Each structure stands twice: as structure tokens, then as C-alpha cells.
Amino acid sequence: MTIRAITPVTPRVKSFRFGPLDRPHRAGQHVDVRLTAPDGYQAQRSYSIASAPGDPAGIELMIEGLEAGEVSGFFDTVAEVGDAIELRGPLGAFSWSPAEGGPVLLIAGGSGIVPLLAMVRERTRHAPEVPMLLIYSVRKAAEAIAWAELAALSRDETGFDLTLLLTREGPTAGRRIDRVMINTAIECLGMPRHAFVCGGNGFVGAVADLLVDAGVKPGVVRTERFGG
Structure with missing residues (x-):
């Protein structure tokens, strides 16, 4: 999926907006995010979805930049609007409807x-x-x-x-x-x-x-x- 918008939320957390998922999620679920380096090395982390199901603005991830965080570091310092990111989900039973x-x-x-x-x-x-x-x-x-x-x-x-x-x-x-x-x-x-x-x-x-x-x-x- 493509990053549509990036917005600061706190000094360490940014909001990342993507398009809608190909199937509905339940409030509380997460997605797996996978990054692949040019040499083929991959890193994967799970991030909860902050947006409500059916939000017309698409899904929102809020990611905290962590020291030495492979995936969070990328989102904190490298990711830009228009970047294509691999997402898998929605996943998880921690949810409410x-x-x-x-x-x-x-x-x-x-x-x-x-x-x-x-x-x-x-x-x-x-x-x-x-x-x-x-x-x-x-x-x-x-x-x-x-x-x-x-x-x-x-x-x-x-x-x-x-x-x-x-x-x-x-x-x-x-x-x-x-x-x-x-x-x-x-x-x-x-x-x-x-x-x-x-x-x-x-x-x-x-x-x-x-x-x-x-x-x-x-x-x-x-x-x-x-x-x-």
C-alpha cells in the first residue's frame, strides 16, 4: 500500500495514512508491516490500526520512533508520502465491535x-x-x-x-x-x-x-x- 499522508502526533510518534484495506478490520486489530532492503534483508513488525473500521480516509498507523528500531526507525527518518509499503492484515483477536x-x-x-x-x-x-x-x-x-x-x-x-x-x-x-x-x-x-x-x-x-x-x-x- 502507498503512504498517503504523514503527520506528527507527539515528539516521538507520527501518523501514517494508507488507503483502505482489501477487507474490513475490527477496532483493535493490527497489521504486519514488512520492509525489504535492496540486498534482500527483511524486517517485520506489527502495528495496531488507530482508525475506526470504515474510515473513509483509509487506515491509520501511529508509529513511535524507537532507538535502534529497524522498522520504526525507517518510518521515523526515511519514509515519505508516496512510498509503497508491504502490509498484511487485518490480524488479531484483541478487538471490539x-x-x-x-x-x-x-x-x-x-x-x-x-x-x-x-x-x-x-x-x-x-x-x-x-x-x-x-x-x-x-x-x-x-x-x-x-x-x-x-x-x-x-x-x-x-x-x-x-x-x-x-x-x-x-x-x-x-x-x-x-x-x-x-x-x-x-x-x-x-x-x-x-x-x-x-x-x-x-x-x-x-x-x-x-x-x-x-x-x-x-x-x-x-x-x-x-x-x-
Whole structure:
């Protein structure tokens, strides 16, 4: 597929727009991206789709430039509009559709927001009646992906609530998602029918344990892990 647009999202994350996939995706799914060097060497990584299914602007990937990242480094410093990129997908069972209803609890750490952003956007487009609450943990406000969009949705849409936890600045510096925060979210939302957690390995494991300790059935909790 061809890159149609590149837009900065945060100091380290860029949005890449492609055309529509040849088959529909579900909010939360990902694609595999494969790059091939002139000498035949190949590198492949998986990236979640940020756009809602059926977005007329095509699919959107949000890719964080990582030090020594073979694929992310290419997108951060080399990729240009018009480049042809190999994509395979959509893939993955970490997904939600309006037909599954709610309440839906979303918990993201850092760039783990991307597949959950697709779920938020899908709710806005096709199921605004579904209660949804997002807890987003990120180091600094400048690193919060799609923050203006999420804040506007929280302000303007009934039934969508948002909590931003800054772990490296402001009054919440040094705090992590804890049982009190989980309990407060459940009191606001109600016991979730679906709970999605996405982020680094340690983050996901800790949050999943907190949810189960708070009374969320293990089968309700679905996780996606982004590296270490």
C-alpha cells in the first residue's frame, strides 16, 4: 500500500495514512508491516490500526520512533508520502465491535493507546450509547497520543469518560495505576462487560491483576502487550 499522508502526533510518534484495506478490520486489530532492503534483508513488525473500521480516509498507523528500531526507525527518518509499503492484515483477536455492547473499560500505557483509540473512534461513529471509560497512563502530557481528540470526546459525548495519569510530571508524578483508581473507574462505569488493557509487559500484567482483584471476571479482561 502507498503512504498517503504523514503527520506528527507527539515528539516521538507520527501518523501514517494508507488507503483502505482489501477487507474490513475490527477496532483493535493490527497489521504486519514488512520492509525489504535492496540486498534482500527483511524486517517485520506489527502495528495496531488507530482508525475506526470504515474510515473513509483509509487506515491509520501511529508509529513511535524507537532507538535502534529497524522498522520504526525507517518510518521515523526515511519514509515519505508516496512510498509503497508491504502490509498484511487485518490480524488479531484483541478487538471490539459495537454489537458486543458494554460497559467497556479501556486501560492504556504509553503507545498502547493506539488500538484502544480505534475502539473509542468506533464507538463515536457507530455506538455512542455504549458506556466507555478510558484510563490513559503516560509519562508526560506532551507524549499523550491524540490527547486533544480524546479530551474533546470526553467533554462533548455522554457516556464516554477519560482519566489521564501523568507519571513523570504534575501532581500525579510517581503514581501508577492502582486499586483505588480501578475501583473509582468501576464505580463510575459499572462492572465492565469488556475490559481491554494494552501497553508494556509489566504494565499489562499489573493492571490485569488489579482488575481481577477488583472483581472483574478474568474472562472479561483482554490484553495486548507491546514489548518490554
